[in-house]
Structures are given as structure tokens and as C-alpha cells.
Amino acid sequence: MGSQHPEAIRLQRAIGHCVRGHRVALGILQKDMAERVGMSPYHLCMLENGHISFTVASIVNLAVELRKSPGEILDDALIPVYVG
Numbered sequence: 001m002g003s004q005h006p007e008a009i010r011l012q013r014a015i016g017h018c019v020r021g022h023r024v025a026l027g028i029l030q031k032d033m034a035e036r037v038g039m040s041p042y043h044l045c046m047l048e049n050g051h052i053s054f055t056v057a058s059i060v061n062l063a064v065e066l067r068k069s070p071g072e073i074l075d076d077a078l079i080p081v082y083v084g
Helices: 006-025 030-037 041-048 056-065 070-083
Strands: none
Touching: 006 041, 006 070, 030 041, 030 056, 056 070
């Protein structure tokens, strides 16, 4: 397996930042969100910090708990990556 493209890494981090921002805005603790979506708090932490990649299923599960559509999560993440 090769290394990730720099744009993929930037987007991965942007999605994580977006998820964390929405979670914090709703007042949901990381451990509570992790439990709601069926992952460990460590795994969610790694996702939010951009250290591991999101799966489609994880984006969908997190979006549901954040009261967003998966598209909204991706749109919110893409704006700072491609505008800034």
C-alpha cells in the first residue's frame, strides 16, 4: 500500500475537524458520540484528528447523530480545504 495523496490527507483532517466541531456545538462528549455510533472513543478521536480515514458507513453514522446529512458533513469539510 502506497502513501496517501496530500489532498486526501487534508480532506481527511477537514472532515475530522468538521465532525468534532458539530459534535462540540451539540454538547456531545466524545465518549458518548463513540458509543452512539458503535466505535471506541479512541477510534473516534483518531478520526476527528485526521489520523485515520473515514469510511462511508462512519460518515453516515456520525452524520445521523449530528443531525446532518452526509453531504452536509462533506460540504462543510470541503469549504476550508478548497477555498483556503
